[in-house]
Amino acid sequence: LNELVFVGLGLHDEKGLSLHGLDEIKTADEAFIELYTSLLPGFSQERLEKLSGKRIQVLSRKEIEEENGRLVLEAAERGKTVLLVPGDPLIATTHITLRIEAEKLGVKTRIVHGASIISAAVGLSGLHSYKFGKSVTVPFPDETPSTTPYEVIRQNIELGLHTLCFLDIKAEKGRYLGIHDALKALLAIEERKKARIVTPNTLAVGIARAGSSKPVTKADYVRKLLSYDFGDPPHCMIFLGKLHFMEAEALIQFAKAPKKLRETTQ
């Protein structure tokens, strides 16, 4: 049977894989993995090969994007092929492109889902998922400066909604944008726009290493978060819209938010 199965690795390490995902590797003719769309800090290729009994070939961004995933597509035309990806598959645009190419070649595709930072960040914060507006990625300010994140947060705040901010990664260079640098980039935009969207007195939530056994979730004023030690990457952030009193209570209990948050709820 020739097919291409996208398998989500979930968060943090190889044990984020689901039992279905492990079965798919075990029964694959060929297995590939890409590790550049997200950081899995605890991942070990050796342990995954031992668990699955399969050799797993690591693909670079170049091999997937510039060479149009040739290695994966050729394998999928020969037999059952698994592509392991961090998080939940098909959230990164590059996987969507690859899946379209496979279907155009007549190769059947399937998805085995994994945990994603999209829902994990919501769960860790205790905020209500239906109160999140559109999400946005904060790029490296020295590489691709952009006011888009600021404008997305502004639009969501005007609607009373929270904003989940992903922080850019350049895995090939070992660069992972941290909460401190992302906040500084947003404060620099605030200096110019002066719309009072991200000020030192704005409340926000920083999350580090979601899916690990010791994630950090900290809610506080931006001026305090700037000196809070979040530890190693990956990081992400949430800017807050209007808070339901249950959400304030959750932020106080799960994210050590200042208790005066209670006074600001709906």
Add this chain to the structure above:
Amino acid sequence: LNELVFVGLGLHDEKGLSLHGLDEIKTADEAFIELYTSLLPGFSQERLEKLSGKRIQVLSRKEIEEENGRLVLEAAERGKTVLLVPGDPLIATTHITLRIEAEKLGVKTRIVHGASIISAAVGLSGLHSYKFGKSVTVPFPDETPSTTPYEVIRQNIELGLHTLCFLDIKAEKGRYLGIHDALKALLAIEERKKARIVTPNTLAVGIARAGSSKPVTKADYVRKLLSYDFGDPPHCMIFLGKLHFMEAEALIQFAKAPKKLRETTQ
């Protein structure tokens, strides 16, 4: 060690569980499960007990919500306790309440994430995740009629954003709102509001049984979706904002959308 670990079961059946999640059950003193916040159609308690070697106690909505999770909290004060929940934990409000109660009692809590319909629906559709606005649940029209879903879709469309619509479930009654009935409820609101948000000629995406080996993802006009056979629950839907040409291509390849969709993209 007394602690409460929320473990996500992911989608569809017990094999949506991550390898970390399985380890947590194996090392737990007591293990509970709730199966009323989402439907896992392929789930077998017997198979999960065999996989984990642990007896797993099923909790009803009443035991968690009316009795404030007393059984779980008492177990967590005695030793390591696992609560298994469908999807990714702490997305349902009822889990947040329980986690707050546990922390207030001085019981440490942790989360082992699982795949969620929030990211799975995005991945199955091939739409871009950062183009989704706030999500909404369509309630049973005969139990709790509401114009909120219509208004949320309207607000997102005005912003050019997609809307993920969850469909209500009443697991105790074995009731699961399907795409046909949800569309009819939205069309009835359209009859009164006449804002041309959900008409027979509106394009939408219906998704059934995400996480199973045979999920259905179908994009078409509402009038066509009304007679399309999506099969068994659970179902969800996506209403579309402005489409990027890559998104149109993905809907055509992954969701058999009408090819004229290409003419409507940005």
